[in-house]
Structures are given as C-alpha cells and as structure tokens.
Amino acid sequence: MHVSNVFHRQFTHLQGVLHVSHKILLVAHMRPDPDAVGSVVALKHYIEDNYHAEVTIGCSHPLLPSLAPLFPDIRFSIVDSDQIDLTTYDLAIGCDSVNRGFDVVLPRLDSQCVTVVIDHHHDIQISADIRIIDPSFASTTELLYHFFLFDHGTISPRTATALLTGIIGDTGIFQYANTSPRTLEVAAALSRLGASIPDIVSASFTNQKVETLNLWGSALENASFDTKTGIVTTALTSEDLAGRTPTSEEVKHIATILTNSPNVKAVLFLFQAGPSTIKASLRARPDAGIDVSAIARKIGGGGHPLASGFEVAGRLNLLRQGVWEVT
Numbered sequence: 346m347h348v349s350n351v352f353h354r355q356f357t358h359l360q361g362v363l364h365v366s367h368k369i370l371l372v373a374h375m376r377p378d379p380d381a382v383g384s385v386v387a388l389k390h391y392i393e394d395n396y397h398a399e400v401t402i403g404c405s406h407p408l409l410p411s412l413a414p415l416f417p418d419i420r421f422s423i424v425d426s427d428q429i430d431l432t433t434y435d436l437a438i439g440c441d442s443v444n445r446g447f448d449v450v451l452p453r454l455d456s457q458c459v460t461v462v463i464d465h466h467h468d469i470q471i472s473a474d475i476r477i478i479d480p481s482f483a484s485t486t487e488l489l490y491h492f493f494l495f496d497h498g499t500i501s502p503r504t505a506t507a508l509l510t511g512i513i514g515d516t517g518i519f520q521y522a523n524t525s526p527r528t529l530e531v532a533a534a535l536s537r538l539g540a541s542i543p544d545i546v547s548a549s550f551t552n553q554k555v556e557t558l559n560l561w562g563s564a565l566e567n568a569s570f571d572t573k574t575g576i577v578t579t580a581l582t583s584e585d586l587a588g589r590t591p592t593s594e595e596v597k598h599i600a601t602i603l604t605n606s607p608n609v610k611a612v613l614f615l616f617q618a619g620p621s622t623i624k625a626s627l628r629a630r631p632d633a634g635i636d637v638s639a640i641a642r643k644i645g646g647g648g649h650p651l652a653s654g655f656e657v658a659g660r661l662n663l664l665r666q667g668v669w670e671v672t
C-alpha cells in the first residue's frame with residue numbers, strides 16, 4: 346500500500362495543525378546524528394516555505410560541526426538553557442529516536458500544545474497527539490518526504506538536501522541492509538530537486554575527526570576472521586579507546602566496513618562502553634542467512650535479523666591477537 350494511504354489520517358491531521366500553528370518547536374534527539382539533523386532542518390525549511398509559522402529547532406546538543414557547512418542558516422537552540430521557553434509553543438514535533446530527548450521535552454510543554462512524533466525506530470512507546478512511526482523506512486527523513494509529497498508543498502533544494510542527508514547517514518551511503526528500492530527512488534527524487542549527493546557524502550563521512558580514523562584503525566587492526574564460519578570478530582578495549590566511548594555513528598561505520606569485506610558473512614564488534622559495561626554490535630550480510638537478532642536476544646539484547654546488539658557487564662581484556670576475555 347502507498348505510504349500516504351497508510352498514514353492518510355495522521356498526515357491530514359498534521360496538515361491541519363500546521364495550518365493553524367504560529368509557534369512551532371522541532372526537537373532533535375541528544376547527540377544528533379545526520380538523520381535527526383536532516384529531519385528537523387528539512388521540516389523547518391518546509392514549514393517556512395509553505396506555512397506561516399515561526400519555527401525553532403531545539404536539542405540538548407548543538408548542530409554537528411561536520412554538517413554545519415550544509416546548513417549555513419541553521420542554529421540549534423539548546424533545551425535546558427534560556428534559549429528556549431518550552432511553554433510558548435502551540436505545536437511540538439519530535440523527529441527520529443524520540444525516546445532520546447523528546448521524551449523529556451514533552452512533560453514541560455504547555456498543556457494546549459499539540460504533540461507529534463515522526464520516527465522509524467521500532468521500539469517507540471511515547472504517546473503523542475499524532476504518531477507517524479514506521480520501522481520499514483531507512484530514515485526518518487525518508488518518511489518525512491512522503492508527508493511533503495502528500496502535502497503538495499514546495500520542496501526547495503535546501504529541504505531536499507536535508508532529507509537526503511538523513512537517508513545517506515542512516516544507510517551508510519546506501520550500503521546498509523535498510524536501503525530498499527523505495528529508498529533509492531526517494532534519493533533520486535531528492536537529487537532531482539537539487540540535493541547534491543557528493544556534498545552530503547563529503548560533509549557526513551569525509552570530514553571524519555582524527556580520533557574517529559584512529560578508532561577505525563584500531564578496530565581493523567584487532568579484527569580476526571574465522572574462515573570456517575565467515576565471522577569477523579573485533580573489539581576495542583578501554584586502552585584502545587583511550588577513555589572515550591565510540592558514538593553510534595562510529596560503531597555503525599566500523600561494523601559496515603567489516604561486513605563489506607570479502608567472504609565475510611557476519612560481524613561481531615565489542616567495545617568497552619563504560620567502566621564496567623561492554624556493548625556489542627552484530628551485523629550479518631543479507632545473503633548470509635544468519636539472523637543475528639536471535640543471538641542478541643539470547644544475551645538480553647535485540648534488534649533486526651541483519652543488525653542487532655547486546656550489552657554485558659564486565660571489562661574487555663586482550664589476551665592475544667583475536668582473543669579477548671571478559672572479567
């Protein structure tokens with residue numbers, strides 16, 4: 346069924362609310378990734394180009410410096426500072442991973458404020474007046490694009506750029522298993538509308554910080570490949586990490602690089618996430634016939650058949666190349 350049919354009621358409701366709202370707050374999740382940034386920036390531009398409202402973007406962290414060149418006119422107002430009075434909005438929209446930031450904004454809004462969540466994560470429990478959630482989308486921005494089509498407003502080049510930034514970010518430049526033919530069709534449409542794939546890729550991935558590149562280096566250096574099972578295992582101990590925790594983006598990139606290596610069927614990537622917390626990310630190639638979520642669930646985690654994770658207590662120690670123990 347077409348997206349606008351599935352969400353016809355929610356899209357119509359949102360359209361009606363946008364027409365009557367004067368002050369709109371858009372909320373991106375903490376430590377925003379390209380999809381969170383792309384969602385709120387695209388919505389801000391779209392609303393300003395097609396409706397009559399003042400739009401503020403709120404977040405507990407500022408806009409990613411690496412993405413700032415793509416969005417020169419955008420500023421994030423910091424929630425929990427005097428930059429925002431949460432009680433003054435008549436519409437608040439949380440975009441992407443709404444349980445990581447919008448959940449704490451919701452109870453502090455005016456009781457008359459209409460609330461909306463737009464997300465593609467499967468575990469969203471948050472209630473709101475309008476909920477547009479569908480895990481079959483590669484990114485929140487891909488879902489937003491369908492609302493914009495339904496709404497028949499103008500999608501400017503800067504709106505298209507923000508939407509494509511979310512898709513490119515969440516699909517690892519169209520490499521992850523969540524990249525569907527529908528995703529590629531949306532990407533093609535956005536590129537026709539003026540979004541530049543090379544500009545977005547270079548801002549999102551090429552401008553990696555030296556610390557990120559060092560992390561990739563250590564993860565690749567530590568990797569060991571079991572030729573019998575086709576499984577690559579790698580780990581980053583607290584010594585490898587030199588006191589920092591990899592961001593979810595960094596974890597995704599490392600797992601993707603390894604998953605796309607020749608003859609690899611699946612990847613297990615472990616890292617020290619806190620003094621006594623180890624996190625694991627599991628990936629499988631779509632053609633490998635391995636359901637990594639079944640493995641993750643046995644260890645108290647969860648996720649999708651091709652991308653899952655779990656967490657265990659302990660410390661990772663390197664015994665010898667390719668062999669770690671948990672103490």
Ligand SMILES: [Mn+2]
Pocket residue numbers: 380381441442465483484485515
């Ligand atoms: Mn996302």
